[in-house]
Amino acid sequence: MARKPVKKQLKPLLILDLDETLIHASSTLLRPDFDFQVFHYYVYKRPGLDHFLRACAERFELAIWSSASDDYVAEVVQHIMPPDIPLAFVWGRSRCTLMVAPQIDDFGYYNTDYPSHYEYAKKLRKVRTRGFDLQQVLIVDDTPHKVRNCYGNAIYPTPYLGQLDDEELPILLKYLETLATNENLRSIEKRQWQQRITTSPE
Ligand SMILES: [Mg+2]
Structure with missing residues (x-):
């Protein structure tokens, strides 16, 4: 089958995970100041989330991709x-x-004695099929396993577990802003991205 033509993107596509990347949902009450409830979960927004989303939307086309159930994802969004x-x-x-x-x-070592299991992974082929140029796609996910087929496009934030003093989103925004205008986002080394931002001069 002929591959769909790549559409002209005005802005790069930024695909965001939900749980432990943008929010933390807990079935037990961590603190009384949860932001909202979805099903039986108390949901805590990562500090700075509202500003992060608005600022990202100026530079990127946004999408959400989570491995949680479709109805949960729709509710959280x-x-x-x-x-x-x-x-x-x-x-x-x-x-x-x-x-x-x-x-x-x-x-953290590969070990064939260790029990293997199945898990839900995100394959960027599905995004390319939608007509996106993968050189203009970034995917942010706190679980490297889930985006292991997205090497080159993936940025791994530290998982958010509901803590009030979390500062990841402002740092991530700063990093994303440094990337936004590159022609090939896949070719940029993204490991240890936090250090690149926190140690670089203003
Ligand atoms: Mg996650």
């Missing part, structure tokens, strides 16, 4: 996304691919 910010897509588990997880032991 209703709560966190300003209605005037258009989204290229909102994808949940049904758009993920069930894959064998790598056998990584508790020390």
Whole structure:
């Protein structure tokens, strides 16, 4: 089958994960100041989330892709996304691919004795099929396993577990702003991206 022609993108596409990247949802009450409830979860927005989304929308086309259930994803997006910010897509588990997880032991080493399991992964092929040029796509996910097929496009933030003093989003925004105008976002080394920002002069 002929590949769909790549559409002309006005802005690069920024695909954002939800849980532990933009929000933390807990079935137990961590603090009384949760932001909203979805099903039986208390949801805490990552500090600076509203500003982060608005600022990102100026430079990127935004999309949401989570491996949580589709109805949960739709509910959370209703709560966190300003209605005037258009989204290229909102994808949940049904758009993920069930894959064998790598056998990584508790020390971070590949170990064939370690039990393997299946997990939902995100394959950027599905985004390319939508007509996006993968040189103009970034995907932010706190779980490297889930985006291991997206090497080159992926940025890994530290997981957000509901703490009030979390400062990841302002740093991530600063980093994304340094990337936004590059012609090939895949060719940029993104490991240790936090250090690149926190140690670079203003
Ligand atoms: Mg996550």
